[in-house]
Structures are given as structure tokens and as C-alpha cells.
Amino acid sequence: MAFVVFDERFKVGHPEIDRQHSELFDAVNRLHDAMIAGHGRAEVARVLVFLRNYTVHHFQTEERFMRESAYPAYARHKAIHDDLTKKVLELERELGSAGGTLSIATMNFLKDWLAHHIGGEDHLLADHLRPAR
Numbered sequence: 001m002a003f004v005v006f007d008e009r010f011k012v013g014h015p016e017i018d019r020q021h022s023e024l025f026d027a028v029n030r031l032h033d034a035m036i037a038g039h040g041r042a043e044v045a046r047v048l049v050f051l052r053n054y055t056v057h058h059f060q061t062e063e064r065f066m067r068e069s070a071y072p073a074y075a076r077h078k079a080i081h082d083d084l085t086k087k088v089l090e091l092e093r094e095l096g097s098a099g100g101t102l103s104i105a106t107m108n109f110l111k112d113w114l115a116h117h118i119g120g121e122d123h124l125l126a127d128h129l130r131p132a133r
């Protein structure tokens with residue numbers, strides 16, 4: 001069973017943002033699978049690099065939407081993105097150090113972070129981007 005399931009709860013109603021979130025969930029699942037399958041560190045590190053790159057790409061997309069729409073909470077939302085990017089870079093460094101591993105606690109942190117961020121900040125952003133009716 002997938003570690004995180006991208007179900008209706010996580011949809012914010014913006015097609016591009018929803019598509020990218022679904023990809024992020026896939027990447028988190030691949031990382032989780034590599035970790036629990038006991039794959040070598042090199043394989044786990046490879047999946048983590050993909051997750052980091054995709055996360056950066058996704059955050060850049062949202063931040064572009066925010067700038068283009070003069071989103072009032074840009075600074076707050078971007079600061080939260082920057083924090084997570086830093087955290088993922090730390091994980092990469094830890095994994096690269098001698099004896100470094102990924103833990104289930106780390107996987108739960110990523111899962112909870114995504115759920116919390118999508119349910120909060122990303123929902124607010126999608127509401128702002130939705131054309132007025």
C-alpha cells in the first residue's frame with residue numbers, strides 16, 4: 001500500500017498545482033519504498049535527489065503564480081517553502097555522511113509537512129488564483 005495517497009482531501013482545485021502535488025506524493029512514496037526495501041544508500045540518495053529537485057521545481061511554480069497574481073501572502077508562503085527546502089538539503093547531507101540513514105520518523109515528517117502545507121497555505125493560494133465568479 002502506498003505510504004501517502006493523493007486523494008480528494010489533498011486537491012486544491014488548481015490543475016497544475018494538483019498535478020505537481022500528485023507527483024510529489026509519488027516521489028515521497030518512491031523514497032519510502034526505497035527506504036523500507038532496504039535498498040543501498042546510493043539508491044535512497046538518488047530518490048531523495050529527485051524529490052529535492054521536484055520540490056524546488058514545484059515551489060518555483062507556486063511562487064511564480066504568486067508573483068504573477070500579486071499574492072499578498074507571498075513572503076510568508078515562500079519562507080515556509082525555503083524552510084522545507086533547507087530541511088531536505090539537510091537530509092541529503094545526513095544521508096551522505098558516514099552511517100547516515102533515512103528513518104520512518106523522517107518519512108512521517110515529510111508526509112505530515114505535505115498534508116499540513118497543502119491543506120493550509122496551498123489551499124489559500126488556490127483560492128486566490130481561482131477566477132472570480
Ligand SMILES: [Fe+2]
Pocket residue numbers: 062077081117121122
Ligand atoms: Fe506551497
Ligand SMILES: [Fe+2]
Pocket residue numbers: 017021058062118122
Ligand atoms: Fe504545493
